[in-house]
Amino acid sequence: MTQPPHDEPTAQTPKELREQVEQTRHELGETVEALAAETDLKARAQQKAADVKDQAAAKAGQLKEKAAEAASLAADRVPGPVRDKAAQAAGQARAKAARAGQLWQDKAPEPVRAKTSQATQAARDNRLLLAAAGAAVLLWLVCRRGNG
Secondary structure (H helix, E strand, O other): OOOOOOOOOOOOOHHHHHHHHHHHHHHHHHHHHHHHHHHOHHHHHHHHHHHHHHHHHHHHHHHHHHHHHHHHHHHHHOOHHHHHHHHHHHHHHHHHHHHHHHHHHHHOOHHHHHHHHHHHHHHHHOHHHHHHHHHHHHHHHHHHHHHO
């Protein structure tokens, strides 16, 4: 028979002995669960993947905010007449795009239309980034025209 550790009192009654045994079982169960969690590579990999995904989403949010700020700064620097001309050109482009879209729906095969629809949805999901890129291009064109 083994002796109990020196820091734990020995049980005086069968009831105390049962309580000690139950406590020991509980502690052993917790230890086994902790060891199992450490050796569960699949769960650890899934947790790591979730952490990386969360970090990527946070970084994407930060980049979207920076792009919005850049677009706002770029739009503020564009002179009024240029901005008006750009708005007029954008209206004309929307009208032409609507006509082209209708022609596309009438003539394009279904698999091609499906892929185009997916790309369009991706562009809609990233409007802020696209607007920032467009503003940067517009600013570059204005600066280039002013220097040229």
